[in-house]
Amino acid sequence: MVSDVHIAGVGMTAFGASPERTARDMFAQAAGEAFDDAGIDPDAVEELFYGNFMGEFAEVQGHQGPLMADVVGVSAPSTRIDSACASSGVAVRHGVNRIRGGADVVLVGGSERMKNISTAEGTEALSAAADALWEVKAGVTFPGAYSLMANSYFDEFGGTREDLAHVAVKNHQNALENDLAQFQMAIDVDDVLEAPTVSSPFGLYDCSPMSDGASAALLVSEAFAEEHGLDTDVAITGTGQASDGLALQDRVSIPETPAAVEAGEAAYEDAGITPEDVDVAEVHDCFTIAEVLALESLGFYEPGEAITAAREGETTIDGALPVNLSGGLKAKGHPVGATGGAQISEMTKLLRGDHVNSDAVSDATVGLTHNAGGTVASCAVHVLEVVE
Amino acid sequence: MVSDVHIAGVGMTAFGASPERTARDMFAQAAGEAFDDAGIDPDAVEELFYGNFMGEFAEVQGHQGPLMADVVGVSAPSTRIDSACASSGVAVRHGVNRIRGGADVVLVGGSERMKNISTAEGTEALSAAADALWEVKAGVTFPGAYSLMANSYFDEFGGTREDLAHVAVKNHQNALENDLAQFQMAIDVDDVLEAPTVSSPFGLYDCSPMSDGASAALLVSEAFAEEHGLDTDVAITGTGQASDGLALQDRVSIPETPAAVEAGEAAYEDAGITPEDVDVAEVHDCFTIAEVLALESLGFYEPGEAITAAREGETTIDGALPVNLSGGLKAKGHPVGATGGAQISEMTKLLRGDHVNSDAVSDATVGLTHNAGGTVASCAVHVLEVVE
Numbered sequence: 222m223v224s225d226v227h228i229a230g231v232g233m234t235a236f237g238a239s240p241e242r243t244a245r246d247m248f249a250q251a252a253g254e255a256f257d258d259a260g261i262d263p264d265a266v267e268e269l270f271y272g273n274f275m276g277e278f279a280e281v282q283g284h285q286g287p288l289m290a291d292v293v294g295v296s297a298p299s300t301r302i303d304s305a306c307a308s309s310g311v312a313v314r315h316g317v318n319r320i321r322g323g324a325d326v327v328l329v330g331g332s333e334r335m336k337n338i339s340t341a342e343g344t345e346a347l348s349a350a351a352d353a354l355w356e357v358k359a360g361v362t363f364p365g366a367y368s369l370m371a372n373s374y375f376d377e378f379g380g381t382r383e384d385l386a387h388v389a390v391k392n393h394q395n396a397l398e399n400d401l402a403q404f405q406m407a408i409d410v411d412d413v414l415e416a417p418t419v420s421s422p423f424g425l426y427d428c429s430p431m432s433d434g435a436s437a438a439l440l441v442s443e444a445f446a447e448e449h450g451l452d453t454d455v456a457i458t459g460t461g462q463a464s465d466g467l468a469l470q471d472r473v474s475i476p477e478t479p480a481a482v483e484a485g486e487a488a489y490e491d492a493g494i495t496p497e498d499v500d501v502a503e504v505h506d507c508f509t510i511a512e513v514l515a516l517e518s519l520g521f522y523e524p525g526e527a528i529t530a531a532r533e534g535e536t537t538i539d540g541a542l543p544v545n546l547s548g549g550l551k552a553k554g555h556p557v558g559a560t561g562g563a564q565i566s567e568m569t570k571l572l573r574g575d576h577v578n579s580d581a582v583s584d585a586t587v588g589l590t591h592n593a594g595g596t597v598a599s600c601a602v603h604v605l606e607v608v609e
Numbered sequence: 610m611v612s613d614v615h616i617a618g619v620g621m622t623a624f625g626a627s628p629e630r631t632a633r634d635m636f637a638q639a640a641g642e643a644f645d646d647a648g649i650d651p652d653a654v655e656e657l658f659y660g661n662f663m664g665e666f667a668e669v670q671g672h673q674g675p676l677m678a679d680v681v682g683v684s685a686p687s688t689r690i691d692s693a694c695a696s697s698g699v700a701v702r703h704g705v706n707r708i709r710g711g712a713d714v715v716l717v718g719g720s721e722r723m724k725n726i727s728t729a730e731g732t733e734a735l736s737a738a739a740d741a742l743w744e745v746k747a748g749v750t751f752p753g754a755y756s757l758m759a760n761s762y763f764d765e766f767g768g769t770r771e772d773l774a775h776v777a778v779k780n781h782q783n784a785l786e787n788d789l790a791q792f793q794m795a796i797d798v799d800d801v802l803e804a805p806t807v808s809s810p811f812g813l814y815d816c817s818p819m820s821d822g823a824s825a826a827l828l829v830s831e832a833f834a835e836e837h838g839l840d841t842d843v844a845i846t847g848t849g850q851a852s853d854g855l856a857l858q859d860r861v862s863i864p865e866t867p868a869a870v871e872a873g874e875a876a877y878e879d880a881g882i883t884p885e886d887v888d889v890a891e892v893h894d895c896f897t898i899a900e901v902l903a904l905e906s907l908g909f910y911e912p913g914e915a916i917t918a919a920r921e922g923e924t925t926i927d928g929a930l931p932v933n934l935s936g937g938l939k940a941k942g943h944p945v946g947a948t949g950g951a952q953i954s955e956m957t958k959l960l961r962g963d964h965v966n967s968d969a970v971s972d973a974t975v976g977l978t979h980n981a982g983g984t985v986a987s988c989a990v991h992v993l994e995v996v997e
Contacts, residue, residue, distance in 0.1 A: 275665075282741040284739075285691075287983070297852065349669055467679065
């Protein structure tokens, strides 16, 4: 039995349009909040894992690991992780492993700047997460790739565009009171269905937005938390990561995401739990179909059944399994390199009772986060549990 | 005492101009050689750490972790590391830590494609390793940044352009019989001094070239090596990584590289050795001055003394401390994301006796590798030892 990794502090910027802020500026804020939340000084940090995906395109800035250590006052090995939109989820996993390997304090998180370039430039930059030789050359962008997944899903399991709309409506509803969310705006199914088409079957509201933002979490060992009398209420008890080929064309089944299955199974085994034990989940809803695929891959629903669950409201704040109480990528926003860390930040707050939606899940003790890169060629899953 | 991490197999492509080859093609070759060398199948690999720096610029391809796992037949978590020119050295360190954390087989390495774009485009891409806001906007490129370091060194410690020339002459000499090297061509001090100026005090031969290439190493636990009767002659006994701010302007002293000092001290302590124990070293000579700074930072020479050592031949193949017997970045080539892994590949061969220059160091049992990113804002140092 490996030891728990305690979450001593979390932080994130409000997500949205902040074109005048740099990635470093935003990460400094998120990390600063995590330090304040934890009551730990930056000089205690022994390692930094930092997620960023499109810094080369948005800021012509690579090599962000040491840059971010420098701006947050950390003097320690610092590594930039690129796992596309799963960059900071993967950073969290490496942080967990580093604590388990003997470190006491590790900073994890990510930052992304997307709104200082045009939507077309941003879409092109995001395409670098797909296979440049076999997908992008054929014209694939991510709205297109996930459209293929949605249409294949409809073909194989049934379901309609209207069913998917419920995912977007729910996630916007969840974000209404979340001041960190990019969109605090209610929408209904008709709004989703009548929105301009992005890539059939997706309209505008089926797609997560371009966002600026950053996130951070301070992970500490059990021994460090005890020694310093830290009031850590939540620990990461399970971690899992898996990979798949980038190109959709090579998948056995387009509307399934085996990397999420593997990452989920690894995280469940690591935590010693089953999907039935999970009380609340934050999953990677970059497009409405992505939430459906995630819930099936993670074992909450059989293949083909999560779309019905969406339509029937099983994943709303009052449902059997509340999903994306933060607003998800759809409404909270999706600064890609920051998203996995933001899931940890929001889930930690939900479980310890200081999230705007905590009251609705006051009995929750087990949370799950699912962060995906590309068409789920990278996936990181974490189990968070309330600890006494 | 942590356990040794055995190097079961290594591989690398010939470095040089291969503009018709993709990064994935080259990494498949390097990893394939490592699998063959080790006698291990790809499906034994539990994790892949892969270094790449400028894929976004050269191939518009990010998210290369799962891509590379896919092309080499690995089904395991795979993470792309960007630590600029230290990307695969840092990947090696994370691989070492992963083995120590409980994994049995980890693949590490990197790949870089640089020759399919123009030298001007490549120089611009490399600049993403510097501070975009405070250095690149002021016109800094890496030949310029290292020129500042060289001129500051001359000011503070003395030395001349001619002294530095000996570094280039030596490294070209070392590469003469190395078929994997980009340049198998002898040069003399006059050649270096008479070459076209790149950025004063550097002429063309003070600078490492743009290169295409890939490298890989299979790391295994001591238990796995024993259980499978693997003939591993070399182990990584020490690892260290450190970070510094990107921008030279913020350094206390321009001609010193504290991240290399810290990474070196961490690696020595980890291995339980001192600099005096090192028999042979591969250091990051992206420019001639960089080798001088590395040898001082690593404790082989006091500040200001390594330039004299270069002039007096102390680091030649017959010297007290042979440095860069592979030819170094200068003559072997410098496909940036592959360089750290290539140092491991070449050092492993040197120590186990199957490198073209092994005979000259037949008594060597301890080797050191030093891989730097940017103006040494990232640094990874490893100690390799012959094991029975």
